[in-house]
Amino acid sequence: MDMKNTPFKRIPVSIWALGLVSMFMDISSEMIHSLLPLFLVGTLGASTFAVGLIEGVAESTALIVKVFSGTLSDYLGKRKVLVVFGYSLGALTKPLFAIAPSAAIVFTARLLDRVGKGVRGAPRDALVADLAPPEMRGAAFGLRQSLDTVGALFGPLLAVGLMLLWANNFRAVFWVAVIPGMIAVALLLFGVREPERHVGEERTNPIRRDNLRRLSGAYWWVVGIGAVFALARFSEAFLVLRAQQGGIPVAYVPLVMVGMNLVYSGSAYPFGRLSDRTNHGTLLSLGLIVLIAADLVLAANDHWLTVAVGVSLWGLHMGMTQGLLATMVADAAPVDLRGTAYGFFNLVSGIAMLMASAAAGLLWDRFGASFTFYAGAIFAALALMGIVLKAWRQRPFCEVPR
Numbered sequence: 001m002d003m004k005n006t007p008f009k010r011i012p013v014s015i016w017a018l019g020l021v022s023m024f025m026d027i028s029s030e031m032i033h034s035l036l037p038l039f040l041v042g043t044l045g046a047s048t049f050a051v052g053l054i055e056g057v058a059e060s061t062a063l064i065v066k067v068f069s070g071t072l073s074d075y076l077g078k079r080k081v082l083v084v085f086g087y088s089l090g091a092l093t094k095p096l097f098a099i100a101p102s103a104a105i106v107f108t109a110r111l112l113d114r115v116g117k118g119v120r121g122a123p124r125d126a127l128v129a130d131l132a133p134p135e136m137r138g139a140a141f142g143l144r145q146s147l148d149t150v151g152a153l154f155g156p157l158l159a160v161g162l163m164l165l166w167a168n169n170f171r172a173v174f175w176v177a178v179i180p181g182m183i184a185v186a187l188l189l190f191g192v193r194e195p196e197r198h199v200g201e202e203r204t205n206p207i208r209r210d211n212l213r214r215l216s217g218a219y220w221w222v223v224g225i226g227a228v229f230a231l232a233r234f235s236e237a238f239l240v241l242r243a244q245q246g247g248i249p250v251a252y253v254p255l256v257m258v259g260m261n262l263v264y265s266g267s268a269y270p271f272g273r274l275s276d277r278t279n280h281g282t283l284l285s286l287g288l289i290v291l292i293a294a295d296l297v298l299a300a301n302d303h304w305l306t307v308a309v310g311v312s313l314w315g316l317h318m319g320m321t322q323g324l325l326a327t328m329v330a331d332a333a334p335v336d337l338r339g340t341a342y343g344f345f346n347l348v349s350g351i352a353m354l355m356a357s358a359a360a361g362l363l364w365d366r367f368g369a370s371f372t373f374y375a376g377a378i379f380a381a382l383a384l385m386g387i388v389l390k391a392w393r394q395r396p397f398c399e400v401p402r
Contacts, residue, residue: 012131015140017191018124019147021184025087026148028181029113030155030261032097032174034254035163036106037237038244039170046103048241052361054103055235056354058110064350065118070126070343074336079123079130080194086120087188089113091181098174122342129330129338130195135276137330141323142272149265149319151180156254156261168250215341219332223345225284225387226325230352232380233291234360234372236260239298239311242369246302259308260315267319275324281387287321288384295377299370310373 040046040054069086073079089112096109125141132140155177162173236257243256275283294313300306326342333341363372 011136011140011143014192014194015128015131015144016147017187018128019144021087021188021192022144022148023151024180024184024187025090026151027155027158028091028094028177028179028184030152030257031159031162031177031180032094033237034156034159034240034257035170035173036097036110037240038250038253040103040106041241042250043170044100044103044106047365049358049361049365050103051237051241052235052357052359052364054107054110055237056357056361058107058114061111062114062118062121062346062350064347065115066122066346066350067340067343069119070122070339070341070346073123073126073339078194079127079339080188080192082123083120083127083192084185084188086116086118086123087181087185089116089119091116091178091185094174094178094181097177098171118346122339122346125326125329125342126338127192127194128326130335138275138323138327139269139273141326141330142269142275145272145319145323145326146265146268149261149268153258153261153265155180156257159254160252160258163250163254214334214337215344216332219329219341221390222325222328222332223348225328226345226349227352228383228386229288229321229325230349231356232288232376232383233317234353234356234376236314237357238360238364238369238372239307239314241364242298242302242373243304243307243311245369246304246307248304256307256311260311260318263312263315264318267316268323271320272323272327275327280324280328281390283320283324285384285387287317287324288380288387290317290320292377292380292384295373295380299373299377302369 037051040051041048046054069082073082093109093113093116096112097106100106100109128140128144129137158176159173162176163169166172239256239260240253243253244250248256271283290313294310294317297306297313298310325345329341329345330338360372360376363375
């Protein structure tokens with residue numbers, strides 16, 4: 001039977017379980033993150049620049065930590081123990097948001113939460129690549145990303161309902177967010193089985209010079225592309241703030257993230273399957289075109305309908321590109337260095353994300369929201385030009401491995 005034409009139910013059970021773990025943790029995280037910019041600015045009195053800096057440092061920390069956890073998972077030959085630790089740390093930090101009296105405590109909670117994400121991220125992605133048949137790798141990453149994003153959809157939706165029920169009580173909503181985080185950890189412990197280490201495999205230092213030389217030029221090109229995408233796409237916190245500018249009531253603002261994640265979750269798996277059988281460079285270029293369109297729409301004005309269209313395009317861009325980049329890393333890296341490969345990929349992306357989020361917050365404070373989104377569109381257009389030039393000068397371009 002042609003595996004490319006089989007339905008997604010043929011994807012291994014442990015990948016489904018990892019997707020459900022991601023879903024429950026994202027419900028927990030997005031219940032908080034969809035409200036956090038409003039909580040920081042409206043309740044704790046933080047500036048928009050502070051929001052951008054907190055988001056940038058937190059998210060980049062998560063990505064930077066991945067280089068160490070990914071390398072460690074390669075060295076140990078065990079990935080699940082690191083994934084469990086990372087998800088557990090993320091779940092245990094949730095109460096800090098509920099009791100935070102200042103932006104500094106929120107920053108600490110956000111940082112610890114993202115450290116947990118960093119510890120689990122690269123080993124989890126490498127575990128997905130280990131479990132998935134090569135010809136279904138794009139579909140497997142797409143499925144996990146889709147389930148992850150379903151959680152990111154229901155989290156803000158639940159936050160809206162609870163904010164309406166409890167008269168905009170941020171802290172009460174943050175307490176409820178603890179529950180799905182604990183469910184995620186329990187499901188991971190009992191629902192995911194890790195493949196055994198191959199007999200005869202020797203334990204070596206993954207970041208030893210001769211090992212790093214095995215990471216090819218094709219891999220480092222993917223690392224560079226990931227950094228460019230991170231620079232062109234700043235934190236989704238700015239989508240929430242843009243929606244608030246249009247006069248949307250505070251309790252309904254998280255619906256912005258619901259809309260984005262609805263499109264994201266619906267598109268991630270189909271585009272993941274498509275990446276198994278089509279040119280990766282073409283999909284990356286189309287994803288950047290969609291991001292440019294999203295930025296231009298969001299820059300136009302803050303009317304709720306305009307924001308809805310822009311946010312939907314943003315979600316489509318995410319669905320087209322995030323699973324694809326993960327698949328490209330797996331395709332370009334040796335099997336025994338996958339954790340390290342994801343770690344370095346996310347280290348570089350983390351530095352780029354820190355720069356992008358801090359710059360976006362600064363531009364917003366000094367020149368306004370429209371200027372921020374126009375700047376994002378310009379950078380994405382420059383990235384698109386670079387990808388097109390690469391395709392023109394070097395063929396075949398990112399061909400799908402056979």
